[in-house]
Amino acid sequence: MAQPKKHLEKKVCLITGASGRVGKSIALAMAAKGYAVCFTYIHSEREAAATLKELRIMSPESEMVKCDVASVKSLQEMFRFLRRQFGRLEVLITTASNFYPTPLPKVSEKEWDSLVDTNLKGTFFTMQFAALWMAEQAAKNPSELFRIITLSDVAAELVWRHHAxxxxxxxxxxxxTKIFAKEFAPAILVNSIAPGTVLLNPKSDAKHKSDILKKIPLGRIGEPEDIVKAVDFLESSTYITGHILNVDGGRLLY
Ligand SMILES: NC(=O)c1ccc[n+]([C@@H]2O[C@H](COP(=O)([O-])OP(=O)(O)OC[C@H]3O[C@@H](n4cnc5c(N)ncnc54)[C@H](OP(=O)(O)O)[C@@H]3O)[C@@H](O)[C@H]2O)c1
Structure with a gap:
Protein backbone atom coordinates (compact mmCIF):
# COMPACT_ATOMS: atom_id res chain seq x y z
CA MET A 1 0.00 0.00 0.00
CA ALA A 2 1.28 3.52 -0.83
CA GLN A 3 2.58 5.51 2.13
CA PRO A 4 0.46 8.49 3.22
CA LYS A 5 1.70 11.82 1.82
CA LYS A 6 1.97 13.37 5.24
CA HIS A 7 3.55 10.89 7.61
CA LEU A 8 2.64 12.69 10.75
CA GLU A 9 3.81 12.72 14.30
CA LYS A 10 0.65 14.72 14.98
CA LYS A 11 -2.68 13.16 15.75
CA VAL A 12 -5.41 13.74 13.17
CA CYS A 13 -8.92 15.07 13.77
CA LEU A 14 -11.66 14.89 11.13
CA ILE A 15 -14.52 17.39 11.47
CA THR A 16 -17.47 17.27 9.11
CA GLY A 17 -19.22 20.51 8.14
CA ALA A 18 -16.66 22.99 9.46
CA SER A 19 -16.52 25.71 6.81
CA GLY A 20 -17.96 28.20 9.33
CA ARG A 21 -20.05 28.70 12.47
CA VAL A 22 -19.65 26.10 15.26
CA GLY A 23 -17.60 23.59 13.24
CA LYS A 24 -15.02 26.23 12.36
CA SER A 25 -14.56 27.19 16.03
CA ILE A 26 -14.07 23.53 16.90
CA ALA A 27 -11.59 23.06 14.04
CA LEU A 28 -9.49 26.04 15.16
CA ALA A 29 -9.53 24.81 18.77
CA MET A 30 -8.41 21.32 17.73
CA ALA A 31 -5.58 22.80 15.67
CA ALA A 32 -4.58 24.90 18.70
CA LYS A 33 -4.50 21.69 20.75
CA GLY A 34 -1.94 20.26 18.33
CA TYR A 35 -4.03 18.20 15.90
CA ALA A 36 -3.69 18.12 12.15
CA VAL A 37 -7.26 18.92 11.16
CA CYS A 38 -9.10 17.70 8.08
CA PHE A 39 -12.53 19.25 7.71
CA THR A 40 -15.30 18.89 5.18
CA TYR A 41 -17.54 21.41 3.47
CA ILE A 42 -20.22 21.00 0.83
CA HIS A 43 -21.41 24.36 -0.55
CA SER A 44 -19.33 27.07 1.18
CA GLU A 45 -16.06 26.71 -0.70
CA ARG A 46 -14.94 30.30 -0.18
CA GLU A 47 -15.61 30.22 3.58
CA ALA A 48 -13.90 26.83 3.76
CA ALA A 49 -10.79 28.19 2.02
CA ALA A 50 -10.65 31.08 4.51
CA THR A 51 -11.02 28.62 7.42
CA LEU A 52 -8.22 26.45 6.02
CA LYS A 53 -5.95 29.49 5.80
CA GLU A 54 -6.55 30.25 9.48
CA LEU A 55 -6.07 26.61 10.47
CA ARG A 56 -2.76 26.32 8.65
CA ILE A 57 -1.29 29.17 10.69
CA MET A 58 -1.49 26.82 13.69
CA SER A 59 -1.43 23.47 11.95
CA PRO A 60 0.19 23.63 8.48
CA GLU A 61 -0.73 20.01 7.65
CA SER A 62 -4.47 20.73 7.82
CA GLU A 63 -6.69 20.02 4.82
CA MET A 64 -10.23 20.60 3.62
CA VAL A 65 -12.23 18.29 1.41
CA LYS A 66 -15.59 18.62 -0.29
CA CYS A 67 -17.98 15.89 0.86
CA ASP A 68 -21.70 15.24 0.85
CA VAL A 69 -22.21 13.20 4.00
CA ALA A 70 -25.60 12.04 2.73
CA SER A 71 -23.80 10.09 -0.01
CA VAL A 72 -21.88 6.95 0.93
CA LYS A 73 -19.84 7.27 -2.29
CA SER A 74 -18.79 10.78 -1.35
CA LEU A 75 -17.87 9.63 2.17
CA GLN A 76 -15.80 6.75 0.75
CA GLU A 77 -13.89 9.20 -1.45
CA MET A 78 -13.31 11.51 1.52
CA PHE A 79 -11.97 8.65 3.68
CA ARG A 80 -9.71 7.51 0.83
CA PHE A 81 -8.33 11.08 0.70
CA LEU A 82 -7.78 11.03 4.49
CA ARG A 83 -5.94 7.72 4.39
CA ARG A 84 -3.77 8.92 1.50
CA GLN A 85 -2.98 12.28 3.04
CA PHE A 86 -2.61 11.39 6.70
CA GLY A 87 -2.69 7.62 7.18
CA ARG A 88 -4.15 7.99 10.68
CA LEU A 89 -7.25 9.25 12.48
CA GLU A 90 -7.63 9.70 16.22
CA VAL A 91 -10.69 11.95 16.59
CA LEU A 92 -13.91 12.34 14.58
CA ILE A 93 -16.30 15.21 15.27
CA THR A 94 -19.53 15.23 13.25
CA THR A 95 -21.05 18.68 12.90
CA ALA A 96 -22.41 18.50 9.31
CA SER A 97 -26.12 19.16 9.57
CA ASN A 98 -29.20 20.30 7.74
CA PHE A 99 -31.85 22.38 9.52
CA TYR A 100 -35.04 24.08 8.41
CA PRO A 101 -38.69 24.07 9.57
CA THR A 102 -41.06 21.47 8.17
CA PRO A 103 -44.70 21.93 9.30
CA LEU A 104 -46.04 18.43 9.86
CA PRO A 105 -48.97 18.37 7.40
CA LYS A 106 -46.73 19.51 4.58
CA VAL A 107 -43.54 17.47 5.07
CA SER A 108 -42.51 16.22 1.63
CA GLU A 109 -40.44 13.16 0.81
CA LYS A 110 -37.71 15.46 -0.49
CA GLU A 111 -37.59 17.40 2.79
CA TRP A 112 -37.62 14.21 4.87
CA ASP A 113 -34.77 12.73 2.82
CA SER A 114 -32.65 15.88 2.82
CA LEU A 115 -32.88 16.28 6.61
CA VAL A 116 -32.70 12.65 7.66
CA ASP A 117 -30.10 11.63 5.06
CA THR A 118 -27.71 14.42 6.01
CA ASN A 119 -28.19 14.26 9.75
CA LEU A 120 -28.80 10.61 10.50
CA LYS A 121 -27.63 8.51 7.56
CA GLY A 122 -24.65 10.83 7.08
CA THR A 123 -23.64 10.62 10.73
CA PHE A 124 -24.08 6.83 10.77
CA PHE A 125 -21.82 6.17 7.78
CA THR A 126 -19.24 8.77 8.82
CA MET A 127 -19.05 7.04 12.22
CA GLN A 128 -18.98 3.58 10.67
CA PHE A 129 -16.05 4.37 8.33
CA ALA A 130 -14.15 6.23 11.06
CA ALA A 131 -14.76 3.65 13.80
CA LEU A 132 -13.67 0.70 11.65
CA TRP A 133 -10.46 2.53 10.75
CA MET A 134 -9.86 3.52 14.38
CA ALA A 135 -10.41 -0.12 15.42
CA GLU A 136 -7.72 -1.18 12.88
CA GLN A 137 -5.33 1.34 14.41
CA ALA A 138 -6.27 0.28 17.95
CA ALA A 139 -5.42 -3.33 17.11
CA LYS A 140 -1.86 -2.20 16.33
CA ASN A 141 -1.65 0.19 19.28
CA PRO A 142 -3.92 -0.99 22.11
CA SER A 143 -2.80 1.73 24.54
CA GLU A 144 -4.17 4.54 22.31
CA LEU A 145 -7.65 5.96 22.97
CA PHE A 146 -9.71 7.12 20.00
CA ARG A 147 -12.69 9.46 20.18
CA ILE A 148 -15.87 10.21 18.30
CA ILE A 149 -17.95 13.23 19.26
CA THR A 150 -21.29 13.74 17.55
CA LEU A 151 -23.20 17.02 17.56
CA SER A 152 -26.85 16.40 18.24
CA ASP A 153 -29.32 18.92 19.69
CA VAL A 154 -31.35 19.32 22.91
CA ALA A 155 -34.32 19.52 20.52
CA ALA A 156 -34.01 15.72 20.39
CA GLU A 157 -35.65 15.71 23.83
CA LEU A 158 -38.15 18.50 23.17
CA VAL A 159 -41.37 18.01 21.26
CA TRP A 160 -40.77 20.80 18.79
CA ARG A 161 -43.53 21.67 16.39
CA HIS A 162 -42.59 22.06 12.72
CA HIS A 163 -39.33 20.12 13.00
CA ALA A 164 -40.23 16.40 12.99
CA THR A 177 -23.78 7.51 19.85
CA LYS A 178 -24.71 4.97 22.53
CA ILE A 179 -24.72 2.04 20.10
CA PHE A 180 -21.26 2.91 18.77
CA ALA A 181 -19.97 3.52 22.31
CA LYS A 182 -20.97 -0.02 23.31
CA GLU A 183 -19.81 -1.65 20.07
CA PHE A 184 -16.36 -0.05 19.96
CA ALA A 185 -15.43 0.02 23.66
CA PRO A 186 -12.82 0.13 25.05
CA ALA A 187 -10.75 1.56 22.18
CA ILE A 188 -13.12 4.34 21.09
CA LEU A 189 -14.91 6.73 23.42
CA VAL A 190 -18.10 7.89 21.73
CA ASN A 191 -20.09 10.81 23.12
CA SER A 192 -22.52 13.44 21.90
CA ILE A 193 -22.78 17.15 22.58
CA ALA A 194 -26.36 18.41 22.50
CA PRO A 195 -26.29 22.17 22.03
CA GLY A 196 -29.20 24.40 22.89
CA THR A 197 -29.40 27.59 20.84
CA VAL A 198 -25.83 28.55 20.10
CA LEU A 199 -25.92 30.65 16.99
CA LEU A 200 -29.12 32.11 15.69
CA ASN A 201 -29.95 32.05 12.03
CA PRO A 202 -28.70 35.43 10.72
CA LYS A 203 -32.26 36.07 9.48
CA SER A 204 -33.80 35.75 13.00
CA ASP A 205 -35.68 38.86 14.18
CA ALA A 206 -35.69 40.46 17.66
CA LYS A 207 -38.96 38.77 18.68
CA HIS A 208 -37.62 35.32 17.80
CA LYS A 209 -34.51 36.04 19.87
CA SER A 210 -36.46 37.29 22.89
CA ASP A 211 -38.82 34.24 22.73
CA ILE A 212 -35.80 31.96 22.83
CA LEU A 213 -34.15 33.88 25.65
CA LYS A 214 -37.26 33.48 27.83
CA LYS A 215 -36.62 29.73 27.84
CA ILE A 216 -32.91 29.84 28.73
CA PRO A 217 -32.37 29.94 32.50
CA LEU A 218 -28.79 31.16 32.09
CA GLY A 219 -30.15 34.20 30.24
CA ARG A 220 -28.08 34.21 27.08
CA ILE A 221 -27.79 32.54 23.70
CA GLY A 222 -24.82 30.17 23.68
CA GLU A 223 -21.61 30.86 21.82
CA PRO A 224 -19.46 28.52 19.74
CA GLU A 225 -16.89 28.80 22.54
CA ASP A 226 -19.37 27.04 24.88
CA ILE A 227 -19.38 24.07 22.51
CA VAL A 228 -15.60 24.22 22.11
CA LYS A 229 -15.24 23.87 25.90
CA ALA A 230 -17.40 20.73 25.83
CA VAL A 231 -15.31 19.28 22.97
CA ASP A 232 -12.15 20.08 24.89
CA PHE A 233 -13.54 18.25 27.94
CA LEU A 234 -14.59 15.15 25.99
CA GLU A 235 -11.34 15.12 24.01
CA SER A 236 -9.33 14.91 27.22
CA SER A 237 -11.62 12.69 29.32
CA THR A 238 -10.75 9.01 29.61
CA TYR A 239 -13.69 7.46 31.48
CA ILE A 240 -16.79 8.80 29.75
CA THR A 241 -18.50 7.01 26.89
CA GLY A 242 -22.05 6.79 25.55
CA HIS A 243 -22.88 10.12 27.20
CA ILE A 244 -25.07 12.94 25.89
CA LEU A 245 -23.71 16.25 27.19
CA ASN A 246 -26.31 19.02 27.05
CA VAL A 247 -24.74 22.44 26.51
CA ASP A 248 -27.89 24.49 26.58
CA GLY A 249 -27.84 27.13 29.32
CA GLY A 250 -30.49 25.06 31.11
CA ARG A 251 -32.93 25.01 28.18
CA LEU A 252 -34.08 21.49 29.02
CA LEU A 253 -35.27 22.65 32.45
CA TYR A 254 -38.26 24.27 30.71
N1 LIG B 1 -26.17 26.53 15.93
C1 LIG B 1 -27.00 26.13 16.89
O1 LIG B 1 -27.62 26.94 17.60
C2 LIG B 1 -27.20 24.66 17.13
C3 LIG B 1 -28.19 24.25 18.03
C4 LIG B 1 -28.37 22.90 18.25
C5 LIG B 1 -27.58 21.96 17.57
N2 LIG B 1 -26.63 22.40 16.71
C6 LIG B 1 -25.81 21.40 16.01
O2 LIG B 1 -24.44 21.72 16.16
C7 LIG B 1 -23.75 21.47 14.93
C8 LIG B 1 -23.06 22.75 14.45
O3 LIG B 1 -24.04 23.80 14.36
P1 LIG B 1 -23.99 24.88 13.19
O4 LIG B 1 -25.12 25.79 13.43
O5 LIG B 1 -22.61 25.41 13.05
O6 LIG B 1 -24.31 23.93 11.94
P2 LIG B 1 -24.85 24.38 10.50
O7 LIG B 1 -24.28 25.70 10.18
O8 LIG B 1 -26.33 24.21 10.46
O9 LIG B 1 -24.26 23.24 9.56
C9 LIG B 1 -22.87 22.91 9.54
C10 LIG B 1 -22.42 22.58 8.15
O10 LIG B 1 -23.05 21.41 7.66
C11 LIG B 1 -22.73 21.37 6.27
N3 LIG B 1 -23.66 20.51 5.54
C12 LIG B 1 -24.98 20.67 5.31
N4 LIG B 1 -25.44 19.63 4.55
C13 LIG B 1 -24.38 18.82 4.31
C14 LIG B 1 -24.19 17.60 3.59
N5 LIG B 1 -25.20 16.97 2.95
N6 LIG B 1 -22.95 17.06 3.56
C15 LIG B 1 -21.93 17.66 4.18
N7 LIG B 1 -22.03 18.79 4.89
C16 LIG B 1 -23.25 19.38 4.95
C17 LIG B 1 -22.78 22.83 5.77
O11 LIG B 1 -21.62 23.01 4.96
P3 LIG B 1 -21.46 24.21 3.87
O12 LIG B 1 -21.31 25.45 4.71
O13 LIG B 1 -20.23 23.88 3.11
O14 LIG B 1 -22.71 24.22 3.05
C18 LIG B 1 -22.74 23.63 7.10
O15 LIG B 1 -21.76 24.61 7.12
C19 LIG B 1 -24.79 20.94 13.95
O16 LIG B 1 -24.78 19.55 13.96
C20 LIG B 1 -26.10 21.46 14.51
O17 LIG B 1 -27.21 20.68 14.17
C21 LIG B 1 -26.42 23.73 16.48
Whole structure:
Protein backbone atom coordinates (compact mmCIF):
# COMPACT_ATOMS: atom_id res chain seq x y z
CA MET A 1 0.00 0.00 0.00
CA ALA A 2 1.28 3.52 -0.83
CA GLN A 3 2.58 5.51 2.13
CA PRO A 4 0.46 8.49 3.22
CA LYS A 5 1.70 11.82 1.82
CA LYS A 6 1.97 13.37 5.24
CA HIS A 7 3.55 10.89 7.61
CA LEU A 8 2.64 12.69 10.75
CA GLU A 9 3.81 12.72 14.30
CA LYS A 10 0.65 14.72 14.98
CA LYS A 11 -2.68 13.16 15.75
CA VAL A 12 -5.41 13.74 13.17
CA CYS A 13 -8.92 15.07 13.77
CA LEU A 14 -11.66 14.89 11.13
CA ILE A 15 -14.52 17.39 11.47
CA THR A 16 -17.47 17.27 9.11
CA GLY A 17 -19.22 20.51 8.14
CA ALA A 18 -16.66 22.99 9.46
CA SER A 19 -16.52 25.71 6.81
CA GLY A 20 -17.96 28.20 9.33
CA ARG A 21 -20.05 28.70 12.47
CA VAL A 22 -19.65 26.10 15.26
CA GLY A 23 -17.60 23.59 13.24
CA LYS A 24 -15.02 26.23 12.36
CA SER A 25 -14.56 27.19 16.03
CA ILE A 26 -14.07 23.53 16.90
CA ALA A 27 -11.59 23.06 14.04
CA LEU A 28 -9.49 26.04 15.16
CA ALA A 29 -9.53 24.81 18.77
CA MET A 30 -8.41 21.32 17.73
CA ALA A 31 -5.58 22.80 15.67
CA ALA A 32 -4.58 24.90 18.70
CA LYS A 33 -4.50 21.69 20.75
CA GLY A 34 -1.94 20.26 18.33
CA TYR A 35 -4.03 18.20 15.90
CA ALA A 36 -3.69 18.12 12.15
CA VAL A 37 -7.26 18.92 11.16
CA CYS A 38 -9.10 17.70 8.08
CA PHE A 39 -12.53 19.25 7.71
CA THR A 40 -15.30 18.89 5.18
CA TYR A 41 -17.54 21.41 3.47
CA ILE A 42 -20.22 21.00 0.83
CA HIS A 43 -21.41 24.36 -0.55
CA SER A 44 -19.33 27.07 1.18
CA GLU A 45 -16.06 26.71 -0.70
CA ARG A 46 -14.94 30.30 -0.18
CA GLU A 47 -15.61 30.22 3.58
CA ALA A 48 -13.90 26.83 3.76
CA ALA A 49 -10.79 28.19 2.02
CA ALA A 50 -10.65 31.08 4.51
CA THR A 51 -11.02 28.62 7.42
CA LEU A 52 -8.22 26.45 6.02
CA LYS A 53 -5.95 29.49 5.80
CA GLU A 54 -6.55 30.25 9.48
CA LEU A 55 -6.07 26.61 10.47
CA ARG A 56 -2.76 26.32 8.65
CA ILE A 57 -1.29 29.17 10.69
CA MET A 58 -1.49 26.82 13.69
CA SER A 59 -1.43 23.47 11.95
CA PRO A 60 0.19 23.63 8.48
CA GLU A 61 -0.73 20.01 7.65
CA SER A 62 -4.47 20.73 7.82
CA GLU A 63 -6.69 20.02 4.82
CA MET A 64 -10.23 20.60 3.62
CA VAL A 65 -12.23 18.29 1.41
CA LYS A 66 -15.59 18.62 -0.29
CA CYS A 67 -17.98 15.89 0.86
CA ASP A 68 -21.70 15.24 0.85
CA VAL A 69 -22.21 13.20 4.00
CA ALA A 70 -25.60 12.04 2.73
CA SER A 71 -23.80 10.09 -0.01
CA VAL A 72 -21.88 6.95 0.93
CA LYS A 73 -19.84 7.27 -2.29
CA SER A 74 -18.79 10.78 -1.35
CA LEU A 75 -17.87 9.63 2.17
CA GLN A 76 -15.80 6.75 0.75
CA GLU A 77 -13.89 9.20 -1.45
CA MET A 78 -13.31 11.51 1.52
CA PHE A 79 -11.97 8.65 3.68
CA ARG A 80 -9.71 7.51 0.83
CA PHE A 81 -8.33 11.08 0.70
CA LEU A 82 -7.78 11.03 4.49
CA ARG A 83 -5.94 7.72 4.39
CA ARG A 84 -3.77 8.92 1.50
CA GLN A 85 -2.98 12.28 3.04
CA PHE A 86 -2.61 11.39 6.70
CA GLY A 87 -2.69 7.62 7.18
CA ARG A 88 -4.15 7.99 10.68
CA LEU A 89 -7.25 9.25 12.48
CA GLU A 90 -7.63 9.70 16.22
CA VAL A 91 -10.69 11.95 16.59
CA LEU A 92 -13.91 12.34 14.58
CA ILE A 93 -16.30 15.21 15.27
CA THR A 94 -19.53 15.23 13.25
CA THR A 95 -21.05 18.68 12.90
CA ALA A 96 -22.41 18.50 9.31
CA SER A 97 -26.12 19.16 9.57
CA ASN A 98 -29.20 20.30 7.74
CA PHE A 99 -31.85 22.38 9.52
CA TYR A 100 -35.04 24.08 8.41
CA PRO A 101 -38.69 24.07 9.57
CA THR A 102 -41.06 21.47 8.17
CA PRO A 103 -44.70 21.93 9.30
CA LEU A 104 -46.04 18.43 9.86
CA PRO A 105 -48.97 18.37 7.40
CA LYS A 106 -46.73 19.51 4.58
CA VAL A 107 -43.54 17.47 5.07
CA SER A 108 -42.51 16.22 1.63
CA GLU A 109 -40.44 13.16 0.81
CA LYS A 110 -37.71 15.46 -0.49
CA GLU A 111 -37.59 17.40 2.79
CA TRP A 112 -37.62 14.21 4.87
CA ASP A 113 -34.77 12.73 2.82
CA SER A 114 -32.65 15.88 2.82
CA LEU A 115 -32.88 16.28 6.61
CA VAL A 116 -32.70 12.65 7.66
CA ASP A 117 -30.10 11.63 5.06
CA THR A 118 -27.71 14.42 6.01
CA ASN A 119 -28.19 14.26 9.75
CA LEU A 120 -28.80 10.61 10.50
CA LYS A 121 -27.63 8.51 7.56
CA GLY A 122 -24.65 10.83 7.08
CA THR A 123 -23.64 10.62 10.73
CA PHE A 124 -24.08 6.83 10.77
CA PHE A 125 -21.82 6.17 7.78
CA THR A 126 -19.24 8.77 8.82
CA MET A 127 -19.05 7.04 12.22
CA GLN A 128 -18.98 3.58 10.67
CA PHE A 129 -16.05 4.37 8.33
CA ALA A 130 -14.15 6.23 11.06
CA ALA A 131 -14.76 3.65 13.80
CA LEU A 132 -13.67 0.70 11.65
CA TRP A 133 -10.46 2.53 10.75
CA MET A 134 -9.86 3.52 14.38
CA ALA A 135 -10.41 -0.12 15.42
CA GLU A 136 -7.72 -1.18 12.88
CA GLN A 137 -5.33 1.34 14.41
CA ALA A 138 -6.27 0.28 17.95
CA ALA A 139 -5.42 -3.33 17.11
CA LYS A 140 -1.86 -2.20 16.33
CA ASN A 141 -1.65 0.19 19.28
CA PRO A 142 -3.92 -0.99 22.11
CA SER A 143 -2.80 1.73 24.54
CA GLU A 144 -4.17 4.54 22.31
CA LEU A 145 -7.65 5.96 22.97
CA PHE A 146 -9.71 7.12 20.00
CA ARG A 147 -12.69 9.46 20.18
CA ILE A 148 -15.87 10.21 18.30
CA ILE A 149 -17.95 13.23 19.26
CA THR A 150 -21.29 13.74 17.55
CA LEU A 151 -23.20 17.02 17.56
CA SER A 152 -26.85 16.40 18.24
CA ASP A 153 -29.32 18.92 19.69
CA VAL A 154 -31.35 19.32 22.91
CA ALA A 155 -34.32 19.52 20.52
CA ALA A 156 -34.01 15.72 20.39
CA GLU A 157 -35.65 15.71 23.83
CA LEU A 158 -38.15 18.50 23.17
CA VAL A 159 -41.37 18.01 21.26
CA TRP A 160 -40.77 20.80 18.79
CA ARG A 161 -43.53 21.67 16.39
CA HIS A 162 -42.59 22.06 12.72
CA HIS A 163 -39.33 20.12 13.00
CA ALA A 164 -40.23 16.40 12.99
CA UNK A 165 -37.58 15.13 10.52
CA UNK A 166 -34.86 17.27 12.12
CA UNK A 167 -35.60 16.35 15.74
CA UNK A 168 -36.05 12.67 14.91
CA UNK A 169 -32.71 12.69 13.11
CA UNK A 170 -30.99 14.31 16.09
CA UNK A 171 -32.59 11.82 18.51
CA UNK A 172 -31.31 9.10 16.18
CA UNK A 173 -27.79 10.55 16.44
CA UNK A 174 -27.99 10.35 20.23
CA UNK A 175 -28.99 6.70 20.04
CA UNK A 176 -26.28 5.92 17.48
CA THR A 177 -23.78 7.51 19.85
CA LYS A 178 -24.71 4.97 22.53
CA ILE A 179 -24.72 2.04 20.10
CA PHE A 180 -21.26 2.91 18.77
CA ALA A 181 -19.97 3.52 22.31
CA LYS A 182 -20.97 -0.02 23.31
CA GLU A 183 -19.81 -1.65 20.07
CA PHE A 184 -16.36 -0.05 19.96
CA ALA A 185 -15.43 0.02 23.66
CA PRO A 186 -12.82 0.13 25.05
CA ALA A 187 -10.75 1.56 22.18
CA ILE A 188 -13.12 4.34 21.09
CA LEU A 189 -14.91 6.73 23.42
CA VAL A 190 -18.10 7.89 21.73
CA ASN A 191 -20.09 10.81 23.12
CA SER A 192 -22.52 13.44 21.90
CA ILE A 193 -22.78 17.15 22.58
CA ALA A 194 -26.36 18.41 22.50
CA PRO A 195 -26.29 22.17 22.03
CA GLY A 196 -29.20 24.40 22.89
CA THR A 197 -29.40 27.59 20.84
CA VAL A 198 -25.83 28.55 20.10
CA LEU A 199 -25.92 30.65 16.99
CA LEU A 200 -29.12 32.11 15.69
CA ASN A 201 -29.95 32.05 12.03
CA PRO A 202 -28.70 35.43 10.72
CA LYS A 203 -32.26 36.07 9.48
CA SER A 204 -33.80 35.75 13.00
CA ASP A 205 -35.68 38.86 14.18
CA ALA A 206 -35.69 40.46 17.66
CA LYS A 207 -38.96 38.77 18.68
CA HIS A 208 -37.62 35.32 17.80
CA LYS A 209 -34.51 36.04 19.87
CA SER A 210 -36.46 37.29 22.89
CA ASP A 211 -38.82 34.24 22.73
CA ILE A 212 -35.80 31.96 22.83
CA LEU A 213 -34.15 33.88 25.65
CA LYS A 214 -37.26 33.48 27.83
CA LYS A 215 -36.62 29.73 27.84
CA ILE A 216 -32.91 29.84 28.73
CA PRO A 217 -32.37 29.94 32.50
CA LEU A 218 -28.79 31.16 32.09
CA GLY A 219 -30.15 34.20 30.24
CA ARG A 220 -28.08 34.21 27.08
CA ILE A 221 -27.79 32.54 23.70
CA GLY A 222 -24.82 30.17 23.68
CA GLU A 223 -21.61 30.86 21.82
CA PRO A 224 -19.46 28.52 19.74
CA GLU A 225 -16.89 28.80 22.54
CA ASP A 226 -19.37 27.04 24.88
CA ILE A 227 -19.38 24.07 22.51
CA VAL A 228 -15.60 24.22 22.11
CA LYS A 229 -15.24 23.87 25.90
CA ALA A 230 -17.40 20.73 25.83
CA VAL A 231 -15.31 19.28 22.97
CA ASP A 232 -12.15 20.08 24.89
CA PHE A 233 -13.54 18.25 27.94
CA LEU A 234 -14.59 15.15 25.99
CA GLU A 235 -11.34 15.12 24.01
CA SER A 236 -9.33 14.91 27.22
CA SER A 237 -11.62 12.69 29.32
CA THR A 238 -10.75 9.01 29.61
CA TYR A 239 -13.69 7.46 31.48
CA ILE A 240 -16.79 8.80 29.75
CA THR A 241 -18.50 7.01 26.89
CA GLY A 242 -22.05 6.79 25.55
CA HIS A 243 -22.88 10.12 27.20
CA ILE A 244 -25.07 12.94 25.89
CA LEU A 245 -23.71 16.25 27.19
CA ASN A 246 -26.31 19.02 27.05
CA VAL A 247 -24.74 22.44 26.51
CA ASP A 248 -27.89 24.49 26.58
CA GLY A 249 -27.84 27.13 29.32
CA GLY A 250 -30.49 25.06 31.11
CA ARG A 251 -32.93 25.01 28.18
CA LEU A 252 -34.08 21.49 29.02
CA LEU A 253 -35.27 22.65 32.45
CA TYR A 254 -38.26 24.27 30.71
N1 LIG B 1 -26.17 26.53 15.93
C1 LIG B 1 -27.00 26.13 16.89
O1 LIG B 1 -27.62 26.94 17.60
C2 LIG B 1 -27.20 24.66 17.13
C3 LIG B 1 -28.19 24.25 18.03
C4 LIG B 1 -28.37 22.90 18.25
C5 LIG B 1 -27.58 21.96 17.57
N2 LIG B 1 -26.63 22.40 16.71
C6 LIG B 1 -25.81 21.40 16.01
O2 LIG B 1 -24.44 21.72 16.16
C7 LIG B 1 -23.75 21.47 14.93
C8 LIG B 1 -23.06 22.75 14.45
O3 LIG B 1 -24.04 23.80 14.36
P1 LIG B 1 -23.99 24.88 13.19
O4 LIG B 1 -25.12 25.79 13.43
O5 LIG B 1 -22.61 25.41 13.05
O6 LIG B 1 -24.31 23.93 11.94
P2 LIG B 1 -24.85 24.38 10.50
O7 LIG B 1 -24.28 25.70 10.18
O8 LIG B 1 -26.33 24.21 10.46
O9 LIG B 1 -24.26 23.24 9.56
C9 LIG B 1 -22.87 22.91 9.54
C10 LIG B 1 -22.42 22.58 8.15
O10 LIG B 1 -23.05 21.41 7.66
C11 LIG B 1 -22.73 21.37 6.27
N3 LIG B 1 -23.66 20.51 5.54
C12 LIG B 1 -24.98 20.67 5.31
N4 LIG B 1 -25.44 19.63 4.55
C13 LIG B 1 -24.38 18.82 4.31
C14 LIG B 1 -24.19 17.60 3.59
N5 LIG B 1 -25.20 16.97 2.95
N6 LIG B 1 -22.95 17.06 3.56
C15 LIG B 1 -21.93 17.66 4.18
N7 LIG B 1 -22.03 18.79 4.89
C16 LIG B 1 -23.25 19.38 4.95
C17 LIG B 1 -22.78 22.83 5.77
O11 LIG B 1 -21.62 23.01 4.96
P3 LIG B 1 -21.46 24.21 3.87
O12 LIG B 1 -21.31 25.45 4.71
O13 LIG B 1 -20.23 23.88 3.11
O14 LIG B 1 -22.71 24.22 3.05
C18 LIG B 1 -22.74 23.63 7.10
O15 LIG B 1 -21.76 24.61 7.12
C19 LIG B 1 -24.79 20.94 13.95
O16 LIG B 1 -24.78 19.55 13.96
C20 LIG B 1 -26.10 21.46 14.51
O17 LIG B 1 -27.21 20.68 14.17
C21 LIG B 1 -26.42 23.73 16.48
Missing amino acids: PYTVSKLGIQHL
